[in-house]
Amino acid sequence: MFEARLLQGAILKKVLEAIKDLLTEATFDCSDNGIQLQAMDNSHVSLVSMTLRSDGFDKYRCDRNISMGMNLTSMSKILKCAGDKDNLTIKAQDNADTVTFMFESQNQEKVSDYEMKLMNLDQEHLGIPETQYSCTIRMPSGEFARICRDLSQFGESMVIACTKEGVRFSTSGDIGSANVKLAQTASVDKEDEAVVIDMEEPVTQTFACRYLNYFTKATSLSSQVQLSMSADVPLVVEYRIQDIGHIRYYLAPKIEEDDN
Known part of the structure; x- marks a missing residue:
C-alpha cells in the first residue's frame, strides 16, 4: 500500500506546472x-x-517500492480540480493499475476523489554523476525568470558568463543585442533578494532560451534559484521546495558554431 498526504496540495499542482511542458509522461518512484x-x-x-522527501508529507506510508507511470496531462487535469487550500492524498495498492487522488477542503465538508489509470513506461534510470561545479549562482527566482523571458525576445540562445565581477546574461539576434549584469549583493537584509556567487574559476556557456523559460515555470515553488555551471557539463537549475525537496533541471550547453 502506498499513501502520501500533503496538507498543502497546491505544492503538487505547482510541481506539475513546472514539469508538464517538458514531459508528457513520467514515472514516479515511491520508496520509504x-x-x-x-x-x-x-x-x-x-x-x-x-x-x-517522505518527512515533508503530513502522512507517508510506502510498504514496498512502487513505480507509477503517469500521463502528466491527465494528472494535470485532475489536480486542476483541487482547491488551492485543499489537502491532497495520493493512494495506490501495491500492484495497482490505478492511482487515486483525494482532495479534502480544510473544513472537511467537501471530499472528492479521482482515479487515474497508470501506464507502463520504459524509462531508463540515468545516473547523474556527482559534479563539483566551478560556479554556483544563487539569485531571486523571479529575477531569473524575468531575465530569461526578456532576453528570449532578442535571440534563441543566451550566454551566461560568471566572473568574479558578477554574472552576465546576454543574447543577440536580428533586432540587436541585450545584456543583463548582476553583481553580487553585499548587504541584503532579506535572503530571498540576495545574489550570491561562489566561483572557483570563470565559466561562460551558451544555452537555449526556450528550455530556460520552461525551467522558470518552477518559480512559484521557491523564492530563490541556484544555477551551477562548469565547463563542458550541463547547467543545473535548482529550485528548492520548502521543507520537502527540490526540482533540478539539467541542460547541456550549446556548442558554439563559428558563423564565419
Missing part, C-alpha cells in the same frame, strides 16, 4: 525515502529530476 522522478524531456535535450 519519498517520491522521486527523473526523466529526459521529449526532445532529449534536458533532464528533469525531482525529489519529495
Whole structure:
C-alpha cells in the first residue's frame, strides 16, 4: 500500500506546472525515502529530476517500492480540480493499475476523489554523476525568470558568463543585442533578494532560451534559484521546495558554431 498526504496540495499542482511542458509522461518512484522522478524531456535535450522527501508529507506510508507511470496531462487535469487550500492524498495498492487522488477542503465538508489509470513506461534510470561545479549562482527566482523571458525576445540562445565581477546574461539576434549584469549583493537584509556567487574559476556557456523559460515555470515553488555551471557539463537549475525537496533541471550547453 502506498499513501502520501500533503496538507498543502497546491505544492503538487505547482510541481506539475513546472514539469508538464517538458514531459508528457513520467514515472514516479515511491520508496520509504519519498517520491522521486527523473526523466529526459521529449526532445532529449534536458533532464528533469525531482525529489519529495517522505518527512515533508503530513502522512507517508510506502510498504514496498512502487513505480507509477503517469500521463502528466491527465494528472494535470485532475489536480486542476483541487482547491488551492485543499489537502491532497495520493493512494495506490501495491500492484495497482490505478492511482487515486483525494482532495479534502480544510473544513472537511467537501471530499472528492479521482482515479487515474497508470501506464507502463520504459524509462531508463540515468545516473547523474556527482559534479563539483566551478560556479554556483544563487539569485531571486523571479529575477531569473524575468531575465530569461526578456532576453528570449532578442535571440534563441543566451550566454551566461560568471566572473568574479558578477554574472552576465546576454543574447543577440536580428533586432540587436541585450545584456543583463548582476553583481553580487553585499548587504541584503532579506535572503530571498540576495545574489550570491561562489566561483572557483570563470565559466561562460551558451544555452537555449526556450528550455530556460520552461525551467522558470518552477518559480512559484521557491523564492530563490541556484544555477551551477562548469565547463563542458550541463547547467543545473535548482529550485528548492520548502521543507520537502527540490526540482533540478539539467541542460547541456550549446556548442558554439563559428558563423564565419
